[in-house]
Amino acid sequence: MNIEWDSIFSALESWYAIQNGEPAVTMVASTTGRDPWAILLSTIVSLRTKDAVTMVASRKLLAEAPDPMKMDELPEERAAALVYPAGFYRTKAKNLKKIARILLDRYNGQVPADMNALLALPGVGRKTANLVLIEAFDMDGICVDTHVHRISNRTGWVCTPEPDKTESALRHILPIQYWKRINTLLVLYGQNVCTPRWAKCEICTIAQYCNTGIKVLSLQ
Numbered sequence: 380m381n382i383e384w385d386s387i388f389s390a391l392e393s394w395y396a397i398q399n400g401e402p403a404v405t406m407v408a409s410t411t412g413r414d415p416w417a418i419l420l421s422t423i424v425s426l427r428t429k430d431a432v433t434m435v436a437s438r439k440l441l442a443e444a445p446d447p448m449k450m451d452e453l454p455e456e457r458a459a460a461l462v463y464p465a466g467f468y469r470t471k472a473k474n475l476k477k478i479a480r481i482l483l484d485r486y487n488g489q490v491p492a493d494m495n496a497l498l499a500l501p502g503v504g505r506k507t508a509n510l511v512l513i514e515a516f517d518m519d520g521i522c523v524d525t526h527v528h529r530i531s532n533r534t535g536w537v538c539t540p541e542p543d544k545t546e547s548a549l550r551h552i553l554p555i556q557y558w559k560r561i562n563t564l565l566v567l568y569g570q571n572v573c574t575p576r577w578a579k580c581e582i583c584t585i586a587q588y589c590n591t592g593i594k595v596l597s598l599q
C-alpha cells in the first residue's frame with residue numbers, strides 16, 4: 380500500500396490551523412514552557428477523561444503541587460479531591476503520589492527522559508510515556524491513543540487490534556518527521572470528524588486517502 384503521507388499531513392495541518400481547540404496535554408505543555416512534571420501530571424490526569432476536565436484538574440493540582448516535592452507532601456485525600464471529577468481520581472492521586480516519591484528517590488526530583496524509566500512508573504503506559512517524551516523533551520515518539528488507533532485502522536494504514544500494536548506498526552510505515560504530530564492532529568480530528576460513533580466521511584479532508592472514505596464516497 381502506497382500511503383501519501385505528505386498529502387495526508389498537509390491536509391490535516393490545514394484543517395488543524397483553522398480549529399479553535401488544542402488537546403489538553405498540548406495546552407499544558409505550551410502554558411508551562413514544556414515543564415516535564417506538569418506534562419507528566421496532566422497526562423496521568425487525562426487518561427479516560429475529557430480535555431476540559433483534564434485542564435481544570437491539572438491547573439488545580441499544579442497550583443498545590445507544582446513539583447514532585449510538593450506532591451509528596453500533599454495528603455492523598457487532598458490530591459484525590461483536586462483530581463476529581465476526572466475518572467479514576469483516587470487511583471490517579473495514589474499513582475501521582477507514588478511517582479513523586481520515585482522521582483525524588485531515584486531521579487533527584489526530575490522526570491527522566493527515558494522510555495523504560497517512564498514505563499516503570501505506576502500508571503504509566505506507552506501512550507503516556509510517548510506523550511511525555513514528545514511534549515516535554517521534544518523526542519521522537521508516536522503517542523497512540525484511542526483516536527490515533529481508530530483512525531489509523533479506519534483509513535487502512537494499519538490493521539491492528541490494540542493501540543500498542545498500532546504504535547509498533549506506525550513506527551515501521553510512518554516517516555519520522557510526522558511521529559510527533561500525529562497524536563495532536565488525530566486527537567482533534569477524532570473528536571470532531573472521524574468520531575468514535577460516526578465517521579463524517581462526507582466532510583473529511585483526507586477521505587481520498589482513506590479506505591473507508593473511498594468506499595463511502597463511491598456509494599454517493
Ligand code: SF4
Pocket residue numbers: 530533534572573574578579580581583584585586587589590591592593
Ligand atoms: S474518510 Fe471517514 S473513516 Fe476515513 S478518516 Fe475520514 S472520517 Fe475517518
